Amino acid sequence: MQQQDTICALATPSGDGAVGIVRLSGSRAAELLERAARGVTLRPRRMVRVDLFDPESDAALDQVLVCLMRAPRSYTGEDVVEVYGHGGRLNMEALLGLFVRLGARPAGPGEFTRRAFLNGRLDLTQAEAVAEVIAARGARALRNAHAVLGGALGREVRAVRAQAVALAAELEACIDFAEELGDGAVGEGLAERHRALLAQLGRLVASYRRGRRLNGVSAVLVGAVNAGKSSLFNRLLGSRRALVSAEPGTTRDYLEAEVEWDGLRVTLIDTAGDRQHERMSVLEREGLALARERARTADVVVQVIDVSVAGGAGAGESAGGESAGGGVGRVVVAHKVDLLAGELRRQRCRALAAGAGGVGVVEASAATGEGLEALRAAVVAAALGDAAEAGGEGLGESRETVQVTQERQWEALRRAELALGAGLTALSEGTAPELVVEHTREALVALGEITGETFTEDVLDAVFARFCVGK
Ligand SMILES: Nc1nc2c(ncn2[C@@H]2O[C@H](COP(=O)(O)OP(=O)(O)OP(=O)(O)O)[C@@H](O)[C@H]2O)c(=O)[nH]1
Ligand SMILES: [Mg+2]
Numbered sequence: 001m002q003q004q005d006t007i008c009a010l011a012t013p014s015g016d017g018a019v020g021i022v023r024l025s026g027s028r029a030a031e032l033l034e035r036a037a038r039g040v041t042l043r044p045r046r047m048v049r050v051d052l053f054d055p056e057s058d059a060a061l062d063q064v065l066v067c068l069m070r071a072p073r074s075y076t077g078e079d080v081v082e083v084y085g086h087g088g089r090l091n092m093e094a095l096l097g098l099f100v101r102l103g104a105r106p107a108g109p110g111e112f113t114r115r116a117f118l119n120g121r122l123d124l125t126q127a128e129a130v131a132e133v134i135a136a137r138g139a140r141a142l143r144n145a146h147a148v149l150g151g152a153l154g155r156e157v158r159a160v161r162a163q164a165v166a167l168a169a170e171l172e173a174c175i176d177f178a179e180e181l182g183d184g185a186v187g188e189g190l191a192e193r194h195r196a197l198l199a200q201l202g203r204l205v206a207s208y209r210r211g212r213r214l215n216g217v218s219a220v221l222v223g224a225v226n227a228g229k230s231s232l233f234n235r236l237l238g239s240r241r242a243l244v245s246a247e248p249g250t251t252r253d254y255l256e257a258e259v260e261w262d263g264l265r266v267t268l269i270d271t272a273g274d275r276q277h278e279r280m281s282v283l284e285r286e287g288l289a290l291a292r293e294r295a296r297t298a299d300v301v302v303q304v305i306d307v308s309v310a311g312g313a314g315a316g317e318s319a320g321g322e323s324a325g326g327g328v329g330r331v332v333v334a335h336k337v338d339l340l341a342g343e344l345r346r347q348r349c350r351a352l353a354a355g356a357g358g359v360g361v362v363e364a365s366a367a368t369g370e371g372l373e374a375l376r377a378a379v380v381a382a383a384l385g386d387a388a389e390a391g392g393e394g395l396g397e398s399r400e401t402v403q404v405t406q407e408r409q410w411e412a413l414r415r416a417e418l419a420l421g422a423g424l425t426a427l428s429e430g431t432a433p434e435l436v437v438e439h440t441r442e443a444l445v446a447l448g449e450i451t452g453e454t455f456t457e458d459v460l461d462a463v464f465a466r467f468c469v470g471k
Helices: 029-036 089-102 111-118 124-135 139-149 152-177 184-211 229-237 282-296 342-354 372-383 407-428 433-451 457-464
Strands: 007-010 019-025 048-053 060-069 080-086 217-223 255-261 264-270 300-306 329-335 361-364
Touching (some): 007 111, 019 029, 019 089, 029 080, 060 089, 111 124, 111 457, 124 139, 124 433, 124 457, 217 282, 217 329, 217 372, 229 372, 264 372, 300 372, 329 342, 329 372, 361 372, 407 433, 407 457
Parallel strands (some): 217 300, 300 329
Antiparallel strands (some): 007 019, 048 060, 255 264
C-alpha cells in the first residue's frame, strides 16, 4: 500500500458537545501527535491523557485523551490516532488546524473507509454499509445495514462467485475435449450449474425491490372529495394536522408527515380530493393537479373510497398508480364503514373488492379507528412488494434475509444474471464451450465488482463521494 500521507478529520458532528473526536490515519499519525504533546510516547491501545500545544507559538491548546491503534489492527489498516478533545466547533477547529500545520492533510469524504477497503479491512459491500448504518432511517434499514456490515452480503456474493469460477474451469476443461455440449450428460450438468447460479442471483436481484425502499417510502392518500382522506391522515398520525370538514374540497395543498410503521419510515401525504362530476374552482383544479402529480411519484397510492355513499367512485379509477407493474404499490380503503351495518356493509365492501383488480381492500373508519392497524400493515406490505394480503408478517426476524439496497450492487448483479442467462442459452444451442465460457467470465467480472475484488478508481470515487468527511 502506498497510502503514505497522513490524513486527519473531525470524526464527530460539528457543533457543541461534551467530547469531539479528531482522527489521524497514516504512517506519521503517532509522530504528529507526539510532537503536539511535547514528546509523549504513545503505546498502542492505551488511552492516555495529554496536553496539546501549538509547536510554533507554544500556546496551550486542549487537554485531551488519545489512543493509538497500530497498523494493521485499526479501522483503516494504517496507524490511527484518535484524539478525544472537548467538544465544540472552535476547539475542534483548533485541533484540526494544529495537525494540518504539523503536516497532516484534511481527509476527503469517506477517505478513512476508502483506505480500510484498500487495505483489505472491509469489502466494498461492507464499506457501503458503513454509510448506510450512519444514514439509516428506520429500524428495518438499520438492521439490514448492520447485516451487510457484518459481511452477510459479501459472503453470499463470494459464494456465488466461487461457484461461477468452478463453472468456468469446467467449461474450460471441455474446450480441450471439444465435446458436444448441446445434449448429453455433460451438457445437462453444465446447464444445471447455470440454473443453480441463476436462482441464487435471482434472489439477490429480487431483494433490491424491497431493499431500495428500506430507507423510506412515500404513501399518498387519494380519492373523491369528502371521502375522509384528511380524517384518516390525522388518525394515522395521531394528531390533528389536516383540516377536516363536511364541505367537499377542504384540502387544497397537499400535506406531508413522517411516521415509522413496522420499522419502515413512511412519508404520508394527504391531497386534495377529486370531484369528477361537478364544476371545480380554479383553486380546486390546481389542488387536484398537485395531488395527481404527487401520486405519480409516490411509492404507494392509497385510494380512499367512502363506502357509505352508493355508487361511490370505483376502486379502478385512481389519481395515480396507473403503472402498478412499475413498482407502485396500491391499497384500497373501504372507508367510513362505521356508517354501514350488516348485509349492506358486506355488499358494498365485496363490490369494492371485486372492482379492485386483486388489490387488497382494507375496511376502515377514521371515526372509530377501526382498520387503522390493518391499513398501516397494508401500506408497508405494498411498499415492500409483499403479497397483497396484509397478514402482518412484522419484522419477520427469522424469514428475512439480507437485502441489496445499493443500485450499484443491483446493477452488477443484473449484469451477472444476464451473462449467465446468455451462457445457458448458448449452451442449449450447442455453442462451443470456449464461447459459453465468455459469458461466465463476464459474470465473474460483474460479481467481483460488487465486493470489490475488481474495481476501478471511478467506482471507488462514486462509492465514497456519498460519505461524510471523517468517516
Ligand atoms: N362517519 C364517518 N365520517 C367521517 C369519517 N371520516 C371522515 N368523516 C367525515 O367526512 C367528512 C369529510 O372528511 P375529510 O377528512 O375532510 O374528507 P377529505 O377526503 O379530506 O375531503 P377533501 O379534503 O374535501 O377532499 C367530514 O365531515 C368528516 O367528519 C369516518 O370514518 N366516518
Ligand atoms: Mg381533505
